[in-house]
Amino acid sequence: MNEKINALISEMTLEEKANILSGKDFWHTEPVKRLGIPEIMVADGPAGLRKQEEVKGALTTVPCTCFPSESLLACSWDTDLMESFGKAMGEEAGFEGVNIVLGPGCNIKRSPVCGRNFEYLSEDPYLSGVMAGHIIKGVQAEGVGTSLKHYIANNQEHRRLSVNAVIDERALREIYLKSFEYAVKIGKPWTVMCSYNRVNSGYVCESRRLLTDILRNEWGFDGIVVSDWGAVNDRVECLKAGLDLEMPSSGMVNTQKIINAVNEAELDIETVDKSVGRLLELIFKAVENKAEKISADIKDINHKRARKIAGECIVLLKNEQNMLPLSKSEDIAFIGMFAKQSRFEGGGSSHVIPTRLESAYDEMCKLLNREIPFAPGYSLNSDIPDEELIKEAIKIASGAQKTVIFAGLPENYESEGYDRKHMDMPASHICLINEICKVNRNVIVVLSNGAPVAMPWIDNAGAVMEGYLWGQAGAGAVCELLLGISNPCGKLAESFPVALEHNPSYLNFPGEDDEVYYRESVFTGYRYYGRKKINPLFCFGHGLSYTSFEYSALRLEAKVFDAGEDILLNFKVKNSGDRQGKEIYQIYIRNAEGELNKQASELKQFGKLELAAGEEKEVTVKIEGSAFSHFCTREQAFIVEEGEFEILIGASSEDIRLTAGVKINSADKVKKVYHKNSTIGDIKENPAGKILFKELEEQYPEAFEMIFNGMEDDGSDFRDKMIHYTVLRSLVYFSKGLISEQKIEELINILNNN
Template identity: 30%
Template sequence: MADTGTHIEAAVETALGKLDLDAKTRLLAGQDMWSLPALPEIGLASLVMSDGPIGVRGVRWTADDPSVALPSPTALAATWDPGLARRAGVLLAQEARRKGVHVLLAPTVNLHRSPLGGRHFEAYSEDPYLTGRIGSGYVTGVQEGGVATTVKHFVANDAETDRFTVNNLVGERALRELYLAPFEAIVENARPWGIMTAYNTVNGTTMTEHHHLVNGILRGEWGFDGFNVSDWMAARDTVGALRGGLDVAMPGPGTVYGESLAQAVRDGRLDEPEVDEAVRRVLRLAARVGALADVEPAVPAPPAPVHGEALARELARRSFVLVRNERAALPLRPGRTVALIGAAARDARVLGGGSATVFPAHVVSPLDGLAAALPEGALSYAVGADPTTELAVADRGFTLRAVCRDAAGTVIGTGSAPSGQIQWTGTDLPDGVTHDSLHSVELTGTFTPRASGRHSFGIKGAGAFTLTVAGTTYFDDAQQPADVSDPFEAFFGSPVPRAETELTAGEPVDVSLTYVVRLPDGIPLKVVAFALAHQEPPRDPDALIAEAVEAARAADTAVVVVATTDRVESEGFDRADLRLPGRQDDLVRAVAAANPDTVVVVNSGSPVELPWREDVAAVLLSWFPGQEGGAALADVLTGAHEPGGRLPTTWGSLADAPVTRVAPSDGELPYEEGVFIGYRAWEKEGRTPAYVFGHGLGYTDWTYDSVETDGTTVAVRLRNTGDRAGREVVQVYLAPTEPDAGRPARWLAGFAGVEAGPGKSAEAVVTLPRRAFEIWDEAAHRWFFVKGSYEIQVGRSLADRRITATINV
């Protein structure tokens, strides 16, 4: 892949020389929600950005333009395969080009500091080295496809509580060794074309103005030459942002740049050469992605096409982590009957909530996948327990459209509404509709129930609404917003119940929700956002569990799918606990008591407590598995493919977790644990988790025969001693032989995946990076190579270390 060359730099300087101050400053401010303005005078097309990281949404948040939905970032990290991450990146670049997107707002490489982090599913791991390796693969793949990445959120954006205002107090050593480390590795190994700075403040300075971290370290020490874009609405001050290294303030048009930046130069508060530096970086980005005329882009021709569904399915099954498998419960033996249990088995949750949400063309649920894979008559299904305890956005059974009217009630445009949620940002409105002309939006259509009984309907949003179901108006009033500090929490928050009515399964009824649009004057971003919500008739939870127990008794194997909801894991808020919602724990206990061959599939993007884990035969973690999750699950359960995942983060109870605080006090959140997060902290505190970092079982066995090292390279010989082919992730940990209270007991220094057939041998070769032996010296403000004796510990996980060697450095 070509990178910045003399032809690009020359073109950038030529283009820059043709721009006046107003054009320059306009280029640094978003013209709308997702794009920068075109400058025809220099042949510059409008640069378009889009959210990721598991798909490319495009500039419209709608199912009209579906996106391939890959598994969650935690799932990608669970593959422990940078090459697979690279392939995922190539696919996403292909999706971006299809949607006219130049810049993908991904990947998220913040760390799993606390299991309570609400956006935990969108980041990779608790370990900076693993995060850096997976992130480097992802960035390389996307940019090989000619699309830019923006590695985010720089830096220490590790929780959601008060994320716009929190001042995270992070020691210099912890910053360097943990939180900056993935960014540094990706800059060094993948040369990203963009970075996104976070909302939060670090050690007293907001990240969009952090000269030391952005100009001093990111650009100065690491040599980053890409552009720096703010998180949306994060930029606060014109002069502070530009001098702090922020190139682009999004979204527009109401930002601290544009006219405000030009005026700051004219007033003498900034010099035009300072603006020029930011413009150069944006023009360099444009040249790299092919948006600057007469300049060959960094990738002249795209890679070969990637089959999205096939890769999504492969990635999912490679990410599934089998953490328990007693009596060889998995794979399922041929000829056995299966009782599939759980609401999430039928209505799959395949991705996390928030800005990572995309709309796939289809979703394969576990019920779909197993029904297709098993012989006719081998599969039964029972709901068992529903994790959703409140109304959810109207979806299954609804056929809706959006009708836009002006103040006189005249229809001025219509748009599709694949679900009951409307999210129109900036100029993302139906054809012919403007914010000036729009007075109301009506969601209207039909609902065909799949169950008879008393259905509930509700509203998510703030403003004046009218709700009508089956000809009866149940609500015609204003709904006030909840008292929340994060606008994303308000947007993705709980709906308010407004109607209950008896309906009959299979008989459609008319539904209508009208919203009167009111946008306050002077707001920087115009958003039309509300939702129609629905809940099926409640059934007695004990009766549902009893039905599941009967189904389990009648089958050879029970497969229970348990899950979180978007009120548990989402952008905008942190988690209150690690428990599964609803009666799901009770369900698993009851089914396991009825059938000793109970397999539990855990459909969550981040750790949950599994109090029944010793009572079931097998536990398989499926993360948020993407659109092909059900097909991949069938592949793994039936043994067509091996579960390939290893834990990228420690799973344990909240009571035992060493680092849990995510809420600031008086605006500050001290990272008091220093360099001890994740498995480093669990070992330091002498606590035993449910499942350790790196853990994961396959369908074959491995023997580690030998290890050889010269202190730089570690070569491991191992044999597949099982009766089927498999893949092993060889993990290399470095442990000082002399205990040091200031350093972890051991840390991940390298890993490699190998494959071998039954009875065959393989060799894994791992290069130990110099950084594995270094710590950050806070007094000298530099990296310090710690000489001494180290044990190289090689094995299958942090705890399952099979073979060792000692070196002196």
């Protein structure tokens, strides 16, 4: 802390210190006017600002640009685009006088039915963390801070304020913490928002291990930790753990608890001063970095940016017989109320009042310079199929060459505050698609939904485009993609299972009462589907284009590397089609000979290339040595095991085009601890143990004849297996003491100290 802040802290009373560590109200920090300490403003912002201000005694939400949801943004796999998006958000926040944007969110998509999945980026920690990190960089480049949320394991809305997420240490480190680690190290957020829930019994907001030991000491985070709104359980314990700012104001309730704890020597004043100092640093950083002049046209500019961003993200899932792109000369019909009333954003704290809102129908008519046939097909007020609306839609579709159906999930199906019970679309949407497919073979379905849906109609539709929640300008972007004005290049940042029952968390989501067990461990999303050989409906990383791409000429600088050593590899990607396009390459690593639970392919690098028709580019990629590590619970550290690994390069997690094997030499050895319940097989796997056990057999031949009497070698594996899995203590009992417990202890001590 600098001299100015230290001087201010020395002048503050205990009451002022305790008071500043709680919000002034819902959106502002508490000022200390007598010392010239100003307030700063925060606002929700994962996909656009939700700035609220008081007008005539009532809170009013200010219209701001509604960008695509994070679920769609992640499908760009484009870090430059994420920084551009962040900068656009930062500029608008500065224009509105907002100092901290509450976002991005990088919780892992453990289940497709989490009600808030539209606010999160991916099921994969690397993609999630890297994309979040670059959003943060973009926002903060404009002098506006971010609040990376919700740290950690806020992966469901059901009982989110009290649920205890029981997560094994390896999964916690490799999946759930890792997403935030990437984001913190890449983006360096000004604040991190602590989640509501508990992890392994304790509230996250009271966990010194999570908030201080890992976040600050291991990762180097130097900003403030702020509570999610209402997440504080015990204010004093939170402060001790490293939670600096409580939001919103608790009306002096928790402020008084801090004062009492200091006066009663339950809380060190140094702990209070440390949090106050961090908060003052944030406040003055926000004030000093405030942009001086921002264009008054920023919201018009951002509307155009939002359209461009959406076009880079929307995913073409299916395109049989090149049904897309549409030709402007074709007779096209639009069916479905979403074509005129876009489902463009999620519900809850991310709900934005848009500055304007495009509809797909209006935008298509503009692009075609003519009116096109339309039928609503279903009611937005009912899930029950409406026979009259369907009859009208059938009549319209029967007279069209191609029919585009806009369907998906109504806003009340997914929101902050509750989870979905299933992956189904409304019956009215499903029935409409099925009936239209009976009268028109050229059906394109455009989906608007915050998270994966089941598609029982998929075989009947010729093409499917996933628009997620595309924001206020995404309708125009999807029309440009449908017509081929733009070429689709988005790829899924999560798997779409055929059925919810296929998801690895299915039996343990959302848990029972206040306990949810993450029994799938590290096998989230594509890791699970790949390991179990379950074909999802659409795999992680999947996305089509109107052109095609070929991969070739994979080269590595060597075949053998030392642990921790970076690997440079080269390969070529060629646009083998007849039009310009962008390809997202994905690089996965798999431990080819490790234990079964370490053999899942894991994303470790990705990139996006723009290629003209026929153009070929050589790609050079550095894979960091840490990409080969896993978290060892015994050593409580990330280690690299010596062995063979596969590097897999492809267009998706399942569409692998190039492979190469590498050998990693490593000094990281997991020291095995032996005890009386270790098996003879365990002992013999150790070279020293094999020698010691042979000496034991030679020293006590009568004992071993007694132990294994009746286990004759009959040509099967029975005798060998029985011996292999016999535990050491059994040697004492079965030999009736000929082999003593002291002898077994001597053998164990030698091995453990070897």
